[in-house]
Amino acid sequence: MTDATEMxxxxxxxxxxxxxYGALQGQxxxxxxxxxxxxxxxxxxxxxxxxxxxxxxxxxxxxxxAQRLLRENGVxxxxxxxxxxxxxxxxLDPVPLxxxxxxxxxxxxxxxxxxxxxxxxxxxxxxxxxxxxxxxxPAKLLYGNKHFLRPCNNxxxxxxxxxxxxxxxxxxxxxxxxxxxxxxxxxxxxxYALENRIVMTRLFPDTFREIQVHRLxxxxxxxxxxxxxxxxxxxxxxxxxxxxxxxxxxxxEHAYLASYLGYHLxxxxxxxxxxxxxxxxxxxxxxxxxxxFRRLDDSCCDPLELHEDSKLGIPGLLQAVREKQVIxxxxxxxxxxxxxxxxxxxxxxxxxxLGEELxxxxxxxxxxxxxxELQYVLEHLPQLVVKSISDRHSGIFCHELNKAQLDxxxxxxxxxxxxxxxxEYLHCSTAPTLIGNSLEPRLxxxxxxxxxxxxxxxxxxxxxxRTARHADSSYVSAEQGGISKDTWILSxxxxxxxxxxPQVAHTGxxxxxxxxxLASRAAENLYWVGRYIERSESTARLLRTVIANLxxxxxxxxDSDKACLHILLQALTVMTxxxxxxxxxxxxxxxxxxxxxxxxxxxxxxxxxxxxxxxNSFVRSAFSVRDLWSNDTWRTIDDLDEEFNQLQATPxxxxxxxxxxxxxxxxxxxxxxxxxxxxxHDNSWHLLDIGRRIERVLIQIxxxxxxxxxxxxxxxxxxxxxAMLTTQESLITHRRxxxxxxxxxTALELLLLEPTNPRSLAYQVYRIDQFVSxxxxxxxxxxLDEEQRLCLxxxxxxxxxxxxxxxxxxxxxxxELTLFxxxxxxTITALSKSLxxxxxxxxxxxxxxxxxxxxxxx
Numbered sequence: 001m002t003d004a005t006e007m008x009x010x011x012x013x014x015x016x017x018x019x020x021y022g023a024l025q026g027q028x029x030x031x032x033x034x035x036x037x038x039x040x041x042x043x044x045x046x047x048x049x050x051x052x053x054x055x056x057x058x059x060x061x062x063x064x065x066a067q068r069l070l071r072e073n074g075v076x077x078x079x080x081x082x083x084x085x086x087x088x089x090x091x092l093d094p095v096p097l098x099x100x101x102x103x104x105x106x107x108x109x110x111x112x113x114x115x116x117x118x119x120x121x122x123x124x125x126x127x128x129x130x131x132x133x134x135x136x137x138p139a140k141l142l143y144g145n146k147h148f149l150r151p152c153n154n155x156x157x158x159x160x161x162x163x164x165x166x167x168x169x170x171x172x173x174x175x176x177x178x179x180x181x182x183x184x185x186x187x188x189x190x191x192y193a194l195e196n197r198i199v200m201t202r203l204f205p206d207t208f209r210e211i212q213v214h215r216l217x218x219x220x221x222x223x224x225x226x227x228x229x230x231x232x233x234x235x236x237x238x239x240x241x242x243x244x245x246x247x248x249x250x251x252x253e254h255a256y257l258a259s260y261l262g263y264h265l266x267x268x269x270x271x272x273x274x275x276x277x278x279x280x281x282x283x284x285x286x287x288x289x290x291x292x293f294r295r296l297d298d299s300c301c302d303p304l305e306l307h308e309d310s311k312l313g314i315p316g317l318l319q320a321v322r323e324k325q326v327i328x329x330x331x332x333x334x335x336x337x338x339x340x341x342x343x344x345x346x347x348x349x350x351x352x353x354l355g356e357e358l359x360x361x362x363x364x365x366x367x368x369x370x371x372x373e374l375q376y377v378l379e380h381l382p383q384l385v386v387k388s389i390s391d392r393h394s395g396i397f398c399h400e401l402n403k404a405q406l407d408x409x410x411x412x413x414x415x416x417x418x419x420x421x422x423x424e425y426l427h428c429s430t431a432p433t434l435i436g437n438s439l440e441p442r443l444x445x446x447x448x449x450x451x452x453x454x455x456x457x458x459x460x461x462x463x464x465x466r467t468a469r470h471a472d473s474s475y476v477s478a479e480q481g482g483i484s485k486d487t488w489i490l491s492x493x494x495x496x497x498x499x500x501x502p503q504v505a506h507t508g509x510x511x512x513x514x515x516x517x518l519a520s521r522a523a524e525n526l527y528w529v530g531r532y533i534e535r536s537e538s539t540a541r542l543l544r545t546v547i548a549n550l551x552x553x554x555x556x557x558x559d560s561d562k563a564c565l566h567i568l569l570q571a572l573t574v575m576t577x578x579x580x581x582x583x584x585x586x587x588x589x590x591x592x593x594x595x596x597x598x599x600x601x602x603x604x605x606x607x608x609x610x611x612x613x614x615x616n617s618f619v620r621s622a623f624s625v626r627d628l629w630s631n632d633t634w635r636t637i638d639d640l641d642e643e644f645n646q647l648q649a650t651p652x653x654x655x656x657x658x659x660x661x662x663x664x665x666x667x668x669x670x671x672x673x674x675x676x677x678x679x680x681h682d683n684s685w686h687l688l689d690i691g692r693r694i695e696r697v698l699i700q701i702x703x704x705x706x707x708x709x710x711x712x713x714x715x716x717x718x719x720x721x722x723a724m725l726t727t728q729e730s731l732i733t734h735r736r737x738x739x740x741x742x743x744x745x746t747a748l749e750l751l752l753l754e755p756t757n758p759r760s761l762a763y764q765v766y767r768i769d770q771f772v773s774x775x776x777x778x779x780x781x782x783x784l785d786e787e788q789r790l791c792l793x794x795x796x797x798x799x800x801x802x803x804x805x806x807x808x809x810x811x812x813x814x815x816e817l818t819l820f821x822x823x824x825x826x827t828i829t830a831l832s833k834s835l836x837x838x839x840x841x842x843x844x845x846x847x848x849x850x851x852x853x854x855x856x857x858x
Contacts, residue, residue: 029171029429030441031097043100043490050207051095056437062203063094063434069199071642072635074626075192076252090252092196093433094203096486097446097465104489107177107448108459110359115165115450115457117346118184118337120353122162126152126333136349140369140418141341146390147185149298151305151318152333159321162337163226163329165450165457166190169360171429178363178426179343180445185335186295189464190449191253194220194260196486197462214461214489219451222458224261226451230291230327237290238517240264240271240280244296244312246624254295255626263293265627268301270519273316278326283518283683283839284776291327298332306332340421341367341389363426369418377422378410384422386413397474399425428476433467433483442467445476446487463487518683524840525624526684530691532618537668538699538727539611542572543602544661545727547654549719550594563712564719566591571706575699576601576609595654602657603648611664615644630678633671640667686771690835693764693771697828700728700761701821704751708744709818711809721747728759748817749803761824765794768831775839787838790831797823 029035032044040048051059067089075090099107124131125148131137142148152160166187168180197216201208231237241263243254258265264280271289272279279286294301300310302317320326343362350358366373367389377384386396386409398406413420430441444467449460465485466476476482549565566582569591573581578601582590590597605612619641622629629637647660672692679685707720721744725731730750738746754760769791777785784792797820806817 028427028441028443029173029175031171031429031431031444035175043098046211047096047098047207047488050204050210054204059094059434060437066092066094066199066203069202070195072638073195073631074252074623074634074638075195075256077249090192090195091469091483092199093467093483093485094200095432095434095439096200096488097431097444099487099489101490101492104461107360110177111165111167111448111450111459112457113350113354113356113359114167114179114182115162115452117350117354117358118165118182119162119452121342121349122184122331122334122337123157123160124353125336126155126160131349131352134352136352137342137345138367138369138418141339141345141367141389142336144369144389144418145336145339145341147299147333147335147339149306149333149336151302152298152331155321155331155333156324158230159324159327160331161230161452162331162334163230163452165452166447168445168447170426170445173427175429177360179360180363180426180428181340182338183447184337185298185330187330187449188250188253188295189447190219190460191250191256191260192484193447193449193460193462193464193487195256196464196484200486208488209494211488212491212494214491216460216462219449219458219460219462220261222453223451226453227291227293227329229454230329234290238264238280238287239291239293240266240289242266242268242271242292242294242296242301244300246620248295250295251623252626255623257293259627264517264519265522265625266519267521268296268310268312268314270521271314271317273314273320276320276323276325278314278317278320280517281520283520283523283687287517289326291329293329298335301328301332339389340365340387340423341369343421343423344373364424366422367418368413368420368422373422374413374417377420378413381406381410381422383425385425387421387423389419389421395423395475397425400474425474431465431467431485433485440471442469442471442483443473443476444468444485461489518687520840522625522628523683523687524836525621526628526688527691527835527840529618529621529625530688530693531695532614532621533668533671534692534695535699536611536614536618537665537672538696539576539601539614540661540665540668541727541729542568542575542703543598543611544658544665545723546572546594547598547658547661548726549723550598551654551658560713560715560719563716564723567707567712567716567720568723569594571703572601574706575702578607578609599652599657602661603652605648612644612648615640615664628679628684630674633674633678636667636671636674640664640671643667683775686774687839690768690771693768694828694832696759697761697764697768698825700751700764701825703727704748705818705821708748709814709821711812711814717744724751730757730759733757745803745807748806752806752820753798753801753803762798765791765798765824765828768828769795772831772835785838786834787831790827790834794824794827794831797827 032040034041054062070090070092077090121131121137125137125142132139132142162184164184164187166183166189168183169177170180171177194216227239228237239261241254241258241261243251243265245251245267248254255265257263266280270281271292272281272286274286278289278292280289296312299307301313302315303310303313304315305318306313317326317328318332321328321332343365344367346362347358350356366377368374368377377386381398382401384398386398396409398409401409428443428445431444432439433442433444435442444465447464447466449463450457451460465487466482467485468476469483546565546568549561549568569582570587573579573583580586581597581601582594584590600607601610603612604610605616607613619637622634622637626634643660643663647656650656675688676685679688703724707724708717711717712720721742722731725734725747728751734742734747734750737750750757750760752761755762755766757763772787772791775787801820806820807814808816
């Protein structure tokens with residue numbers, strides 16, 4: 001029998017393998033094949049055997065399962081400059097990249113040395129600048145880099161330590177490892193690597209255990225410990241993750257890491273500098289921040305001293321760092337270390353600062369600020385990659401340019417040679433990737449991650465490997481649809497499962513839990529999540545009622561049915577605000593042929609007030625506080641979004657729309673239920689529910705005022721009452737409670753004044769009052785806050801009102817009903833504005849403003 005190490009991979013794997021796999025490699029080294037190209041390498045054999053047992057069809061099924069899990073978990077890569085594809089789904093290949101233990105040990109030492117070196121360079125260039133004085137770094141290279149931030153000179157040493165380091169590495173054609181780029185500013189990808197691992201261990205649990213893969217939990221425990229120790233004088237420092245916001249390409253990772261590590265996710269306007277300290281603007285007031293784990297480019301962090309046009313930063317942040325009141329990881333100014341212009345000088349710098357040779361080399365690079373190197377770059381331009389010293393994303397692959405483009409690039413380099421480097425085009429190694437039904441080699445690059453600890457830098461025993469989607473790709477890019485891989489470091493012994501939080505011995509006592517802190521931005525987003533989800537539900541329910549009435553009036557309806565339908569269609573326009581709609585100049589035509597307008601209201605994502613637009617607003621608001629949702633809750637959000645995407649992509653008729661609305665309402669109710677059962681009923685939940693209740697009150701008022709304020713023909717009014725009860729999910733309750741007499745009075749009693757009906761206006765107002773009373777008070781005075789006063793007005797108005805009074809008719813109108821609805825609407829609208837002033841905007845409350853105006857009045 002043929003030895004396994006000599007058996008062709010196609011025979012081992014049990015699924016279709018490209019017959020010319022070896023030929024597809026081209027000049028590249030392949031991670032799986034032997035150098036001779038005849039068999040798989042020994043450390044790949046256990047995985048190949050496992051894949052053989054799984055089989056090709058099952059592997060494809062698991063691949064689809066991986067994509068489903070990633071989609072449901074909201075794992076994506078945002079492309080904010082791509083209007084047509086704002087959010088790309090994260091792609092994961094089910095075949096991991098393998099690295100044997102012996103090789104990994106050597107690689108970790110080399111990477112730790114490199115991280116140490118960059119840490120020393122950072123401290124030098126913002127300190128003594130001995131490297132410039134000794135000629136080891138050309139002054140023009142440093143001062144010509146826009147990421148060199150002069151305001152960061154001579155910061156406290158503890159505030160100038162490189163906590164995180166990352167680099168992209170790949171093999172050349174000879175199998176040697178090369179560093180292609182260094183990431184020192186806001187190294188991204190660790191969160192994606194962790195999510196990849198979670199999915200892979202779910203798909204291949206037996207394989208993962210059998211071939212003894214190193215786990216990632218210890219690395220993230222070290223991240224928590226390292227961040228905490230940045231502020232040694234504070235026993236329990238408050239740590240926040242600073243993100244640019246939902247438009248960032250890697251926002252998912254920011255939210256994911258904040259949730260996983262137990263930190264607050266904040267944006268720049270969540271923080272403020274006061275008395276030299278950084279404070280988190282929270283629902284409970286200002287809370288001091290000790291450590292900022294930033295994911296925001298350093299030049300954008302402080303508009304006072306850095307990029308003055310930045311709207312993402314915190315004015316005065318750099319001064320707070322100088323005064324040792326806050327520590328930022330990674331330090332401001334560390335972006336300069338990512339310059340490819342530094343790479344040619346690293347060997348000499350390593351000898352000077354470490355007294356050692358570099359254990360892993362950078363890809364060959366020539367800085368054009370030197371005459372000899374400039375001449376070499378100009379002569380060999382077609383074979384090189386040209387990069388700016390200030391922009392790591394600026395790579396120009398010159399072999400893809402024509403003669404005119406090459407000539408133009410030469411002129412550009414000659415004008416300012418010190419701004420450019422030429423870099424050798426590395427034929428990156430390939431790795432087996434599942435493409436369709438076969439494994440094919442694709443260019444691959446691995447990103448490694450390191451964190452500073454008390455004993456030096458420690459590497460994540462894994463990483464984020466990315467492969468090119470197409471066989472003819474010249475480089476690997478997430479923006480170009482690159483595919484990710486999990487990276488398995490093979491252990492010589494079973495790896496212990498560790499948790500991010502270390503276990504402590506039970507002492508019989510518990511520390512007091514950290515006080516609840518909710519950032520004002522997060523509070524506002526939760527409030528609007530509540531409003532948007534309620535608006536979505538109400539819109540979907542009324543649309544469903546309208547479509548059901550449309551079907552009835554078409555098949556069996558008389559004039560009364562059609563009159564009721566027309567009123568409901570007009571009410572739909574009023575409730576959604578989608579003017580002119582069914583009440584505009586073309587109302588007669590639209591009322592007779594409503595399908596096109598209804599379809600637009602449901603599916604047109606650009607129609608303000610339409611169901612698709614409201615759902616998109618809900619998803620975006622929910623995504624802005626992604627770190628606050630449980631996985632199951634987020635899955636319902638994704639299911640709702642996916643359901644609507646499918647609806648927009650398929651042919652529609654009334655039957656399809658009705659069924660899809662049923663599903664949408666089910667997903668909406670699932671989200672509300674899961675949020676209620678998984679979120680602590682603290683201020684987060686209170687604000688979400690307040691938002692829902694306020695929106696429901698305002699929508700109910702619009703509907704009831706339009707449909708029931710005017711007295712109509714008796715049959716039509718009966719049909720309208722039934723439609724309102726159906727839309728408000730109260731028809732069965734009404735029939736059971738009022739068996740002997742069903743009238744406008746009983747309907748208003750149930751829909752407006754019944755405190756036990758979860759759909760009544762009274763129930764909403766009482767819940768709002770209950771939760772508003774639990775919010776942090778803005779005044780310690782004995783009198784009522786403005787929000788409490790408005791709640792008291794609304795609840796009192798309801799308590800003193802009788803349904804009988806609301807049915808009074810004068811000039812064919814129910815004036816008392818209209819007055820009652822107007823009073824509640826004005827009060828609840830004022831309450832909403834007051835909540836914004838008090839808790840979201842951090843401005844004076846309406847009550848305080850009124851007091852000030854009275855004091856200064858003549």
